[in-house]
Amino acid sequence: MLQQIEGSAAVAQAVAACRPEVIAAYPITPQTHIVEGLGDMVKRGLVGNCQFLNVESEFGAMSVCIGSSATGARTYTATSSQGMLFMMEAVYNASGLGLPIVMTVGNRAIGPPINIWNDWSDSMAARDAAWIQLFVEDNQQAADVHVQAFRLAEAVSLPVMVCMDGFILTHAYTRVDVPEQADVDSFLPEFEPQQALDPEAPITIGAMVGPEAFSEVRFLAHYKQLEALDLIPQHAEAFKAIFGRDSGGLLKSFDAEDKDTVVVTMGSVVGTMKSVMADMRADGESIGLLSIRSYRPFPKQQLRDALAGAKRVIVFEKSLAVGMGGILAADVRMALANLPVAVHSVIGGLGGRPITSDKLRRMFDKGVRDELEEPHFHDLDVAVVHRELERLRDFHRPGPSAESILRDIAGADAGRPE
Amino acid sequence: MFQIRIHGRGGQGVVTAAEMLSIAAFEEDRHSQAIPSFGSERMGAPVVAYVRIDDEPIELTEPVMRPDLLIVQDPTLFNAVDVFSGLADDGFLLINTARPLHELHIDEALARLPDHHVYTVAATELAMRHIGRATPNTALLGAFTAFSAELHLESVITAINYKFRGDIAERNITVARAAHAAARAD
Numbered sequence: 001m002l003q004q005i006e007g008s009a010a011v012a013q014a015v016a017a018c019r020p021e022v023i024a025a026y027p028i029t030p031q032t033h034i035v036e037g038l039g040d041m042v043k044r045g046l047v048g049n050c051q052f053l054n055v056e057s058e059f060g061a062m063s064v065c066i067g068s069s070a071t072g073a074r075t076y077t078a079t080s081s082q083g084m085l086f087m088m089e090a091v092y093n094a095s096g097l098g099l100p101i102v103m104t105v106g107n108r109a110i111g112p113p114i115n116i117w118n119d120w121s122d123s124m125a126a127r128d129a130a131w132i133q134l135f136v137e138d139n140q141q142a143a144d145v146h147v148q149a150f151r152l153a154e155a156v157s158l159p160v161m162v163c164m165d166g167f168i169l170t171h172a173y174t175r176v177d178v179p180e181q182a183d184v185d186s187f188l189p190e191f192e193p194q195q196a197l198d199p200e201a202p203i204t205i206g207a208m209v210g211p212e213a214f215s216e217v218r219f220l221a222h223y224k225q226l227e228a229l230d231l232i233p234q235h236a237e238a239f240k241a242i243f244g245r246d247s248g249g250l251l252k253s254f255d256a257e258d259k260d261t262v263v264v265t266m267g268s269v270v271g272t273m274k275s276v277m278a279d280m281r282a283d284g285e286s287i288g289l290l291s292i293r294s295y296r297p298f299p300k301q302q303l304r305d306a307l308a309g310a311k312r313v314i315v316f317e318k319s320l321a322v323g324m325g326g327i328l329a330a331d332v333r334m335a336l337a338n339l340p341v342a343v344h345s346v347i348g349g350l351g352g353r354p355i356t357s358d359k360l361r362r363m364f365d366k367g368v369r370d371e372l373e374e375p376h377f378h379d380l381d382v383a384v385v386h387r388e389l390e391r392l393r394d395f396h397r398p399g400p401s402a403e404s405i406l407r408d409i410a411g412a413d414a415g416r417p418e
Numbered sequence: 419m420f421q422i423r424i425h426g427r428g429g430q431g432v433v434t435a436a437e438m439l440s441i442a443a444f445e446e447d448r449h450s451q452a453i454p455s456f457g458s459e460r461m462g463a464p465v466v467a468y469v470r471i472d473d474e475p476i477e478l479t480e481p482v483m484r485p486d487l488l489i490v491q492d493p494t495l496f497n498a499v500d501v502f503s504g505l506a507d508d509g510f511l512l513i514n515t516a517r518p519l520h521e522l523h524i525d526e527a528l529a530r531l532p533d534h535h536v537y538t539v540a541a542t543e544l545a546m547r548h549i550g551r552a553t554p555n556t557a558l559l560g561a562f563t564a565f566s567a568e569l570h571l572e573s574v575i576t577a578i579n580y581k582f583r584g585d586i587a588e589r590n591i592t593v594a595r596a597a598h599a600a601a602r603a604d
Contacts, residue, residue, distance in 0.1 A: 004444030006437070138477075168479050171433075173440040173452040175475075271477035356480045 002177050007139035007169045010176040011104060011162075012037030014143040016047045017184040018102075018150045021073035024053040024064035028083035029116050030166035031106030035078050058083040062090035062101075069099035070205055072196035074150065077101065080166060081108035084122040088129070095130035095221065097205055098194065100153035100160070102146065103131075107267070107318075108166040109351040113402040117352020118166040119318035120267070123295070124327050130221050132160040132228055133296040134248070135266040139169055139176050144247030145293075147179050148235045150188055155231055156224045157194040163295070165268040165318075167352070179243065187242050225297040232294050250299035253306060255281070256288030261368045262307055264332055265316040266292045269355050273316070276360045285368060292328070300335040307335075312342040314367045316378070318349040325375040342370065348378030355379075384408055420568050421482045422469040425501050426491030429461040431555035434581060435489070436467035438559060441580050442573035443471045451476045464499050471568055485509060489562065491541070491554050493522050502527045509535065512562055512601075514554045516540035519604040537565050539601045541593075548596070549589045560594030561601035571598050 003010070011034050015023075023042065025035035042052040055061045061077050069075040079087060084105065094101050110121040123133055134149060136142045142164045149160040164170060195205060209217055229250065236248035246252075254274055256262045263273060270291045280287050290306055292299070307313055313336070315329040324330070329345035336343060344367055349355045359379050366372050388405055392398050422439065426432035436452035443450035448471055455466040468482040487510040488501060495501055505511070507530055515522060515538050528536055539561040541554030556578055563571040571594065578590045 004441045004450070167455075168453065171454050172479075173437045173450075175444060175449060268479045271479045274477050354481045356483055357478070358483070 001180065002175065004173055005139075005176050005178065006033060007142055007164065007172050007174070007176075008033030008106075009037050010139050010143045010178050011146055011164070011170075012041065013178045014146045014184075015076055015102075015104075016041050016050075017179050017181050018076075018147060018188055019048050019074065019184075020050050020076040021048075022051050022053065022065070022068035022075045023077065024055050024061045024068070024075075025077045026055055026058045026061045026079070026083060028058070028080045029106075030108055030118075030170045031078040031080045031083075031104060033170065034104055034106070038076075058087035059090055062087040062094060062103075065101045065103075066090060066094050066097065066099055069094070069101050069193075070097065070195070070197050072191065072193035072198075074154075074191045075099075075101045076103070078104035078106065079122075080106040081110055081116075081122045084126060085110065088126070091126055091129050091131065093206075094159045098157045098221075098224075100150075100157050100191075100193075102149045102153055103159065103161050104146070105161050105163045106166040106170045107163055115351040116166075118168055119350045119352070120163070121319060123161060123163045124319045124321075126161065127296065127327070130158070130225070131296065132156075132158055132225065132294070133163055134160065134232075135163045135293055135295055136169070136247075137252075137268060137270040137291060137293075139164075139172060139174050140245065141247045141293075142169055143176055143178055144239065144243065144245055147184055147188060148232075148239055148248045150191075151235055152228060152231055154189075154191050154193075155235075156228050158221075158224055158228070163267070168268045177243075177245070183242050187239060229294070229297050229299060229302075232297075248293060250292075250294045250302050251306065252291045252293060254289040254291065256290045256306060256310075258309060259288035260286040260311045261314065261364075262288050262290050262310045262312075263314045263316060263364070264290045264292065264303075264307070264328070266295060266328065267318070269316065269318070269349065272355060272357055273360065276357050276364065279357075279361065280364060280368075287364070287368065295328075298331050298335070303332065303335040304339070307332075307341060308339055310341055312344065312367070312370065314344045314346060314364065314372070316346045316348060318347075320347050320350065329375065344370070344372045345375035346372065346378050347375055353379060419470055419472040419474075419476065420487070421485050422471075422487045422489060423482045423485040424467045424469070424489040424491065425495050425499065426465050426555075427461075427495070428463045428465050429553075430465070430491045431553045432465040432467045432491060435491070435555035435559060436469045438556070438574065438577040438581055439469045439471075439562075439569070441577035442559070442569050443469075445573040445576045446569060448473060449475050451478075453479070453481070455481060464495060487512065487562070487566070489558050490514060491558060493517075496522060496524050505531075508532060510566065511536045512558060512565075513538045514541035514558055516543050534565075534603045536604050537561060537601050538604055539597045541597060544593050544596050544600070548593045549586070556590040557593045557597035560597035564598045564601040565603065571595070 541557035
């Protein structure tokens with residue numbers, strides 16, 4: 001049904017329509033409204049025989065999810081930021097055991113310095129945890145992709161994260177056609193677990209595996225993710241046939257065909273980027289946009305095919321591997337290995353720094369002339385950084401930088417002398 | 419596209435105001451978007467929220483940089499943040515104040531706006547009288563529909579009924595209607 005609705009509420013309704021049997025969650029901003037919404041619906045008896053468990057921590061949440069999924073119950077949770085870190089050992093357990101749990105990640109920075117705002121640090125911290133990671137551009141996709149996530153997870157018996165930008169999507173009120181129960185029922189088959197703990201037919205899950213078989217088990221995890229590369233587009237087609245909407249898939253081109261410059265990114269910044277691209281094309285620039293929707297598995301071949309004709313690619317990401325540079329950029333470079341395509345890495349929007357059309361346009365104007373340094377830190381206040389570096393050099397025991405930079409900025413805003 | 423930026427303080431219902439505007443626009447079959455810019459969610463801290471209304475689907479997710487309308491829920495913010503940043507020369511300004519405009523010391527910013535583009539309403543006083551709490555948001559929404567063709571008062575009332583229940587909804591509707599009647603151009 002078409003509604004003007006908060007992103008979190010739309011996700012909660014979509015998840016409820018997937019008939020989860022167990023939800024275990026611990027609140028953390030900015031994902032809290034999702035599990036609050038689901039908790040409310042479960043309490044009012046609107047989610048079948050679903051059990052909602054309040055747990056003592058994120059580690060507890062994922063541990064309950066592992067237990068319930070292992071008994072063959074369709075299982076859901078959500079988290080963000082430090083919450084993801086706290087549950088991390090169990091995150092690896094869920095994928096290692098092949099349990100098709102679906103988890104929303106309301107993407108938020110990881111501190112210190114403590115920061116509740118959006119970037120992709122949390123999802124990237126779990127990049128290699130063998131979960132499937134699907135990124136969404138808007139709240140319609142957020143609702144739709146959760147429905148596809150359960151089908152995908154259960155088809156390959158792997159857990160799936162649906163990654164949605166915190167606040168920008170979770171807290172935004174927009175128009176969403178929330179998936180109807182009847183349509184979800186016809187898209188999403190009943191959960192037929194590949195393994196289920198059952199006292200009547202006892203099995204062991206989670207045995208110790210030594211050097212004799214560990215490589216084979218890990219390879220199988222890789223193989224199953226590569227299978228998902230085939231299933232994700234199939235599911236997006238099947239979804240479109242029922243719902244009439246183009247949500248999901250591996251990647252999405254927005255006029256990226258036959259362009260000299262292609263910008264590659266993920267998530268909610270796609271919306272603003274589309275309008276910047278349109279302006280630049282109107283000014284005669286040959287530029288397009290490619291949005292990666294499946295980050296794990298990473299669609300290397302599809303990306304290579306889509307970018308092979310470009311002269312340059314600009315990868316924009318809200319993530320940073322400290323000491324290395326862009327994380328998504330490294331993946332894109334691997335996909336384009338040995339092709340004559342220049343790849344520029346741009347890191348921006350960290351900790352919720354707003355990403356504006358004006359500043360994107362100025363950065364892309366440099367990018368199309370190959371004038372961006374490597375990697376380029378978008379919208380960085382270089383003067384502040386220089387002042388802090390000087391201070392660190394000049395003072396014995398200079399103290400923490402985060403607090404010093406805050407004082408510096410506050411002073412500059414108030415017009416006080418140094 | 420019509421873009422609104424709402425400035426207020428934590429506890430004044432800034433985010434709820436933006437959400438209600440987007441629901442009111444939806445009621446009129448228009449596309450709209452409300453995005454809050456949360457701070458650390460303290461009572462009294464400056465809070466900003468953004469609203470876009472259009473006949474086409476809205477894809478921008480950036481903050482509203484060039485508002486067509488500024489709603490200022492707390493006039494003390496003029497001294498605290500750059501409220502007027504990006505306001506178009508033909509933009510509108512709606513201020514919650516019971517005082518004469520010249521006492522707000524914003525003449526310089528007002529000078530560039532055309533006649534009948536600056537409105538005031540004593541929203542906090544209306545809220546205190548009818549709701550008993552200093553939540554000026556619904557009054558300001560009612561006042562907005564008095565001078566703008568973007569949305570109608572009835573849609574705002576529908577949005578209030580979506581967000582609030584029973585007596586609280588009724589009180590907020592009374593406030594919105596009163597502010598609709600009381601908003602005046604300066």
